[in-house]
Amino acid sequence: xxxxxxxxxxxxxxxxxxxxxxxxxxxxxxxxxxxxxxxxxxxxxxxxxxxxxxxxxxxxxxxxxxxxxxxxxxxxxxxxxxxxxxxxxxxxxxxxxxxxxxxxxxxxxxxxxxxxxxxxxxxxxxxxxxxxxxxxxxxxxxxxxxxxxxxxxxxxxxxxxxxxxxxxxxxxxxxxxxxxxxxxxxxxxxxxxxxxxxxxxxxxxxxxxxxxxxxxxxxxxxxxxxxxxxxxxxxxxxxxxxxxxxxxxxxxxxxxxxxxxxxxxxxxxxxxxxxxxxxxxxxxxxxxxxxxxxxxxxxxxxxxxxxxxxxxxxxxxxxxxxxxxxxxxxxxxxxxxxxxxxxxxxxxxxxxxxxxxxxxxxxxxxxxxxxxxxxxxxxxxxxxxxxxxxxxxxxxxxxxxxxxxxxxxxxxxxxxxxxxxxxxxxxxxxxxxxxxxxxxxxxxxxxxxxxxxxxxxxxxxxxxxxxxxxxxxxxxxxxxxxxxxxxx
Amino acid sequence: xxxxxxxxxxxxxxxxxxxxxxxxxxxxxxxxxxxxxxxxxxxxxxxxxxxxxxxxxxxxxxxxxxxxxxxxxxxxxxxxxxxxxxxxxxxxxxxxxxxxxxxxxxxxxxxxxxxxxxxxxxxxxxxx
Numbered sequence: 001x002x003x004x005x006x007x008x009x010x011x012x013x014x015x016x017x018x019x020x021x022x023x024x025x026x027x028x029x030x031x032x033x034x035x036x037x038x039x040x041x042x043x044x045x046x047x048x049x050x051x052x053x054x055x056x057x058x059x060x061x062x063x064x065x066x067x068x069x070x071x072x073x074x075x076x077x078x079x080x081x082x083x084x085x086x087x088x089x090x091x092x093x094x095x096x097x098x099x100x101x102x103x104x105x106x107x108x109x110x111x112x113x114x115x116x117x118x119x120x121x122x123x124x125x126x127x128x129x130x131x132x133x134x135x136x137x138x139x140x141x142x143x144x145x146x147x148x149x150x151x152x153x154x155x156x157x158x159x160x161x162x163x164x165x166x167x168x169x170x171x172x173x174x175x176x177x178x179x180x181x182x183x184x185x186x187x188x189x190x191x192x193x194x195x196x197x198x199x200x201x202x203x204x205x206x207x208x209x210x211x212x213x214x215x216x217x218x219x220x221x222x223x224x225x226x227x228x229x230x231x232x233x234x235x236x237x238x239x240x241x242x243x244x245x246x247x248x249x250x251x252x253x254x255x256x257x258x259x260x261x262x263x264x265x266x267x268x269x270x271x272x273x274x275x276x277x278x279x280x281x282x283x284x285x286x287x288x289x290x291x292x293x294x295x296x297x298x299x300x301x302x303x304x305x306x307x308x309x310x311x312x313x314x315x316x317x318x319x320x321x322x323x324x325x326x327x328x329x330x331x332x333x334x335x336x337x338x339x340x341x342x343x344x345x346x347x348x349x350x351x352x353x354x355x356x357x358x359x360x361x362x363x364x365x366x367x368x369x370x371x372x373x374x375x376x377x378x379x380x381x382x383x384x385x386x387x388x389x390x391x392x393x394x395x396x397x398x399x400x401x402x403x404x405x406x407x408x409x410x411x412x413x414x415x416x417x418x419x420x421x422x423x424x425x426x427x428x429x430x431x432x433x434x435x436x437x438x439x440x441x442x443x444x445x446x447x448x449x450x451x452x453x454x455x456x457x458x459x460x461x462x463x464x465x466x467x468x469x470x471x472x473x474x475x476x477x478x479x480x481x482x483x484x485x486x487x488x
Numbered sequence: 489x490x491x492x493x494x495x496x497x498x499x500x501x502x503x504x505x506x507x508x509x510x511x512x513x514x515x516x517x518x519x520x521x522x523x524x525x526x527x528x529x530x531x532x533x534x535x536x537x538x539x540x541x542x543x544x545x546x547x548x549x550x551x552x553x554x555x556x557x558x559x560x561x562x563x564x565x566x567x568x569x570x571x572x573x574x575x576x577x578x579x580x581x582x583x584x585x586x587x588x589x590x591x592x593x594x595x596x597x598x599x600x601x602x603x604x605x606x607x608x609x610x611x612x613x614x615x616x
Contacts, residue, residue, distance in 0.1 A: 360599050360602070363546050366546055367539045367540065367546060370542045374539075378533070405534075405536065408536055412536070412592055415593055416600065423601050423602070
């Protein structure tokens, strides 16, 4: 049954299958020998099946003829399954001359084809069913011939030459399979089968390559996702639905990287303070941290152009931070209030300066909040206008224009945040500024960790057996978050 | 072009030629800006303009506001402001003591870095 199926797969695909095959691998183009080995070892079921099915028929005599019709490649690659017999028929090939060579090639290929193990195993019954000592010997011969063929192609001899060589060797070695009956029909059928099998093999190679690249992509995505999870970012996203715009997704990735940079900067500040670095050197570190924040505001500016809602609804940040969200970010006056509590050893002038900064910030925040409120009122009126008897198209267009103002407000809010941080730096000495940034960094780190912890807190009533994977990921999140509680 | 200018002047038939009209709005802006301590050019429906007005009012300043959409020559003024600022987003724009401060960005930055209040005091818009 299975063998028939495979056979059909191998045999039924002739002409139309060519367009599935990548360009360079089509008729007669020399791929490097190692490529050959890989390609053959991975998926040559069609060839194998053909070889098994046709073994009763004597094909050796007509090898040369058939090869002359096609390129030498098909016959060379016919025996492209060194690992196949190796894996399952190892014990039976003790005395064969080509066994040594085949072993080398087979084992080499085996390691490379380890990932396709499962498939090999499922197909093994076929080979076992069809196996006989004849087959083993034939495979050995095929491998040897393939080695020769690849050597030949390496040296760049013409394909016909290698085909001729092959056919000679096959004639020599195929003593045990001695059925000499072949008519033209069988010959043609065999040739077609061979061709179809070859195409099938090439298609499978392309598929494997596709799988490989997808696998690579998947690994990268998983890494990014894991990184983001460890930052407690995607906590709320499970329920929020998968519809995230590309601008938003891009920003989320960049923000995740920014958070990693943040950890690095904080470590620098910490060691800089403990070291202790000179004021000049510390100034460089502090300025570096300021630039780091400038960078996130720049990123947000870009993201606001493509998806301002994403910034405003705070889905890019952790749930705990989202709690305190103000126009797409932290509220500067709240940050200053927190800092006033945490920073000590401030001169009176500095205290005055910071209180003044807080007051200016409050006034600016008030102004922006009221401006945004007016925008919201205006939007409500616009969207709701003409609700009775209207289709709302006009209102939609007007509302679109007003929504565009959102970007401006997020921009001004970020501008306020950026100016506040810069002014803080100006008010403080360089060591105070370093400590100040450490406090800020640690604070948001803890907020993010809090988000993770909160999400992974034991809730037996909510977590059912069905959600076992959810439990695992939440537990996963607890561990990385420990880093956030580093001593400051 | 001449007709356009005449129409925007609300019916004055014999208006000056286009050349002097271009110079006029800028002069007008300068004149308006120096008439009061704090002058804001705004658009009545603009929310950011609303925000900047709230900012000054919240500080206890009483700004003079010129709504460009309510001015017959508003378009000219807008164009002149664009040339002055070098950007398309013209409103809100603030003049203090007759001197250009800038748009919301600049005003915010000045307020945060502590230079806005002294400027206002100097112009007589604020008395502590």
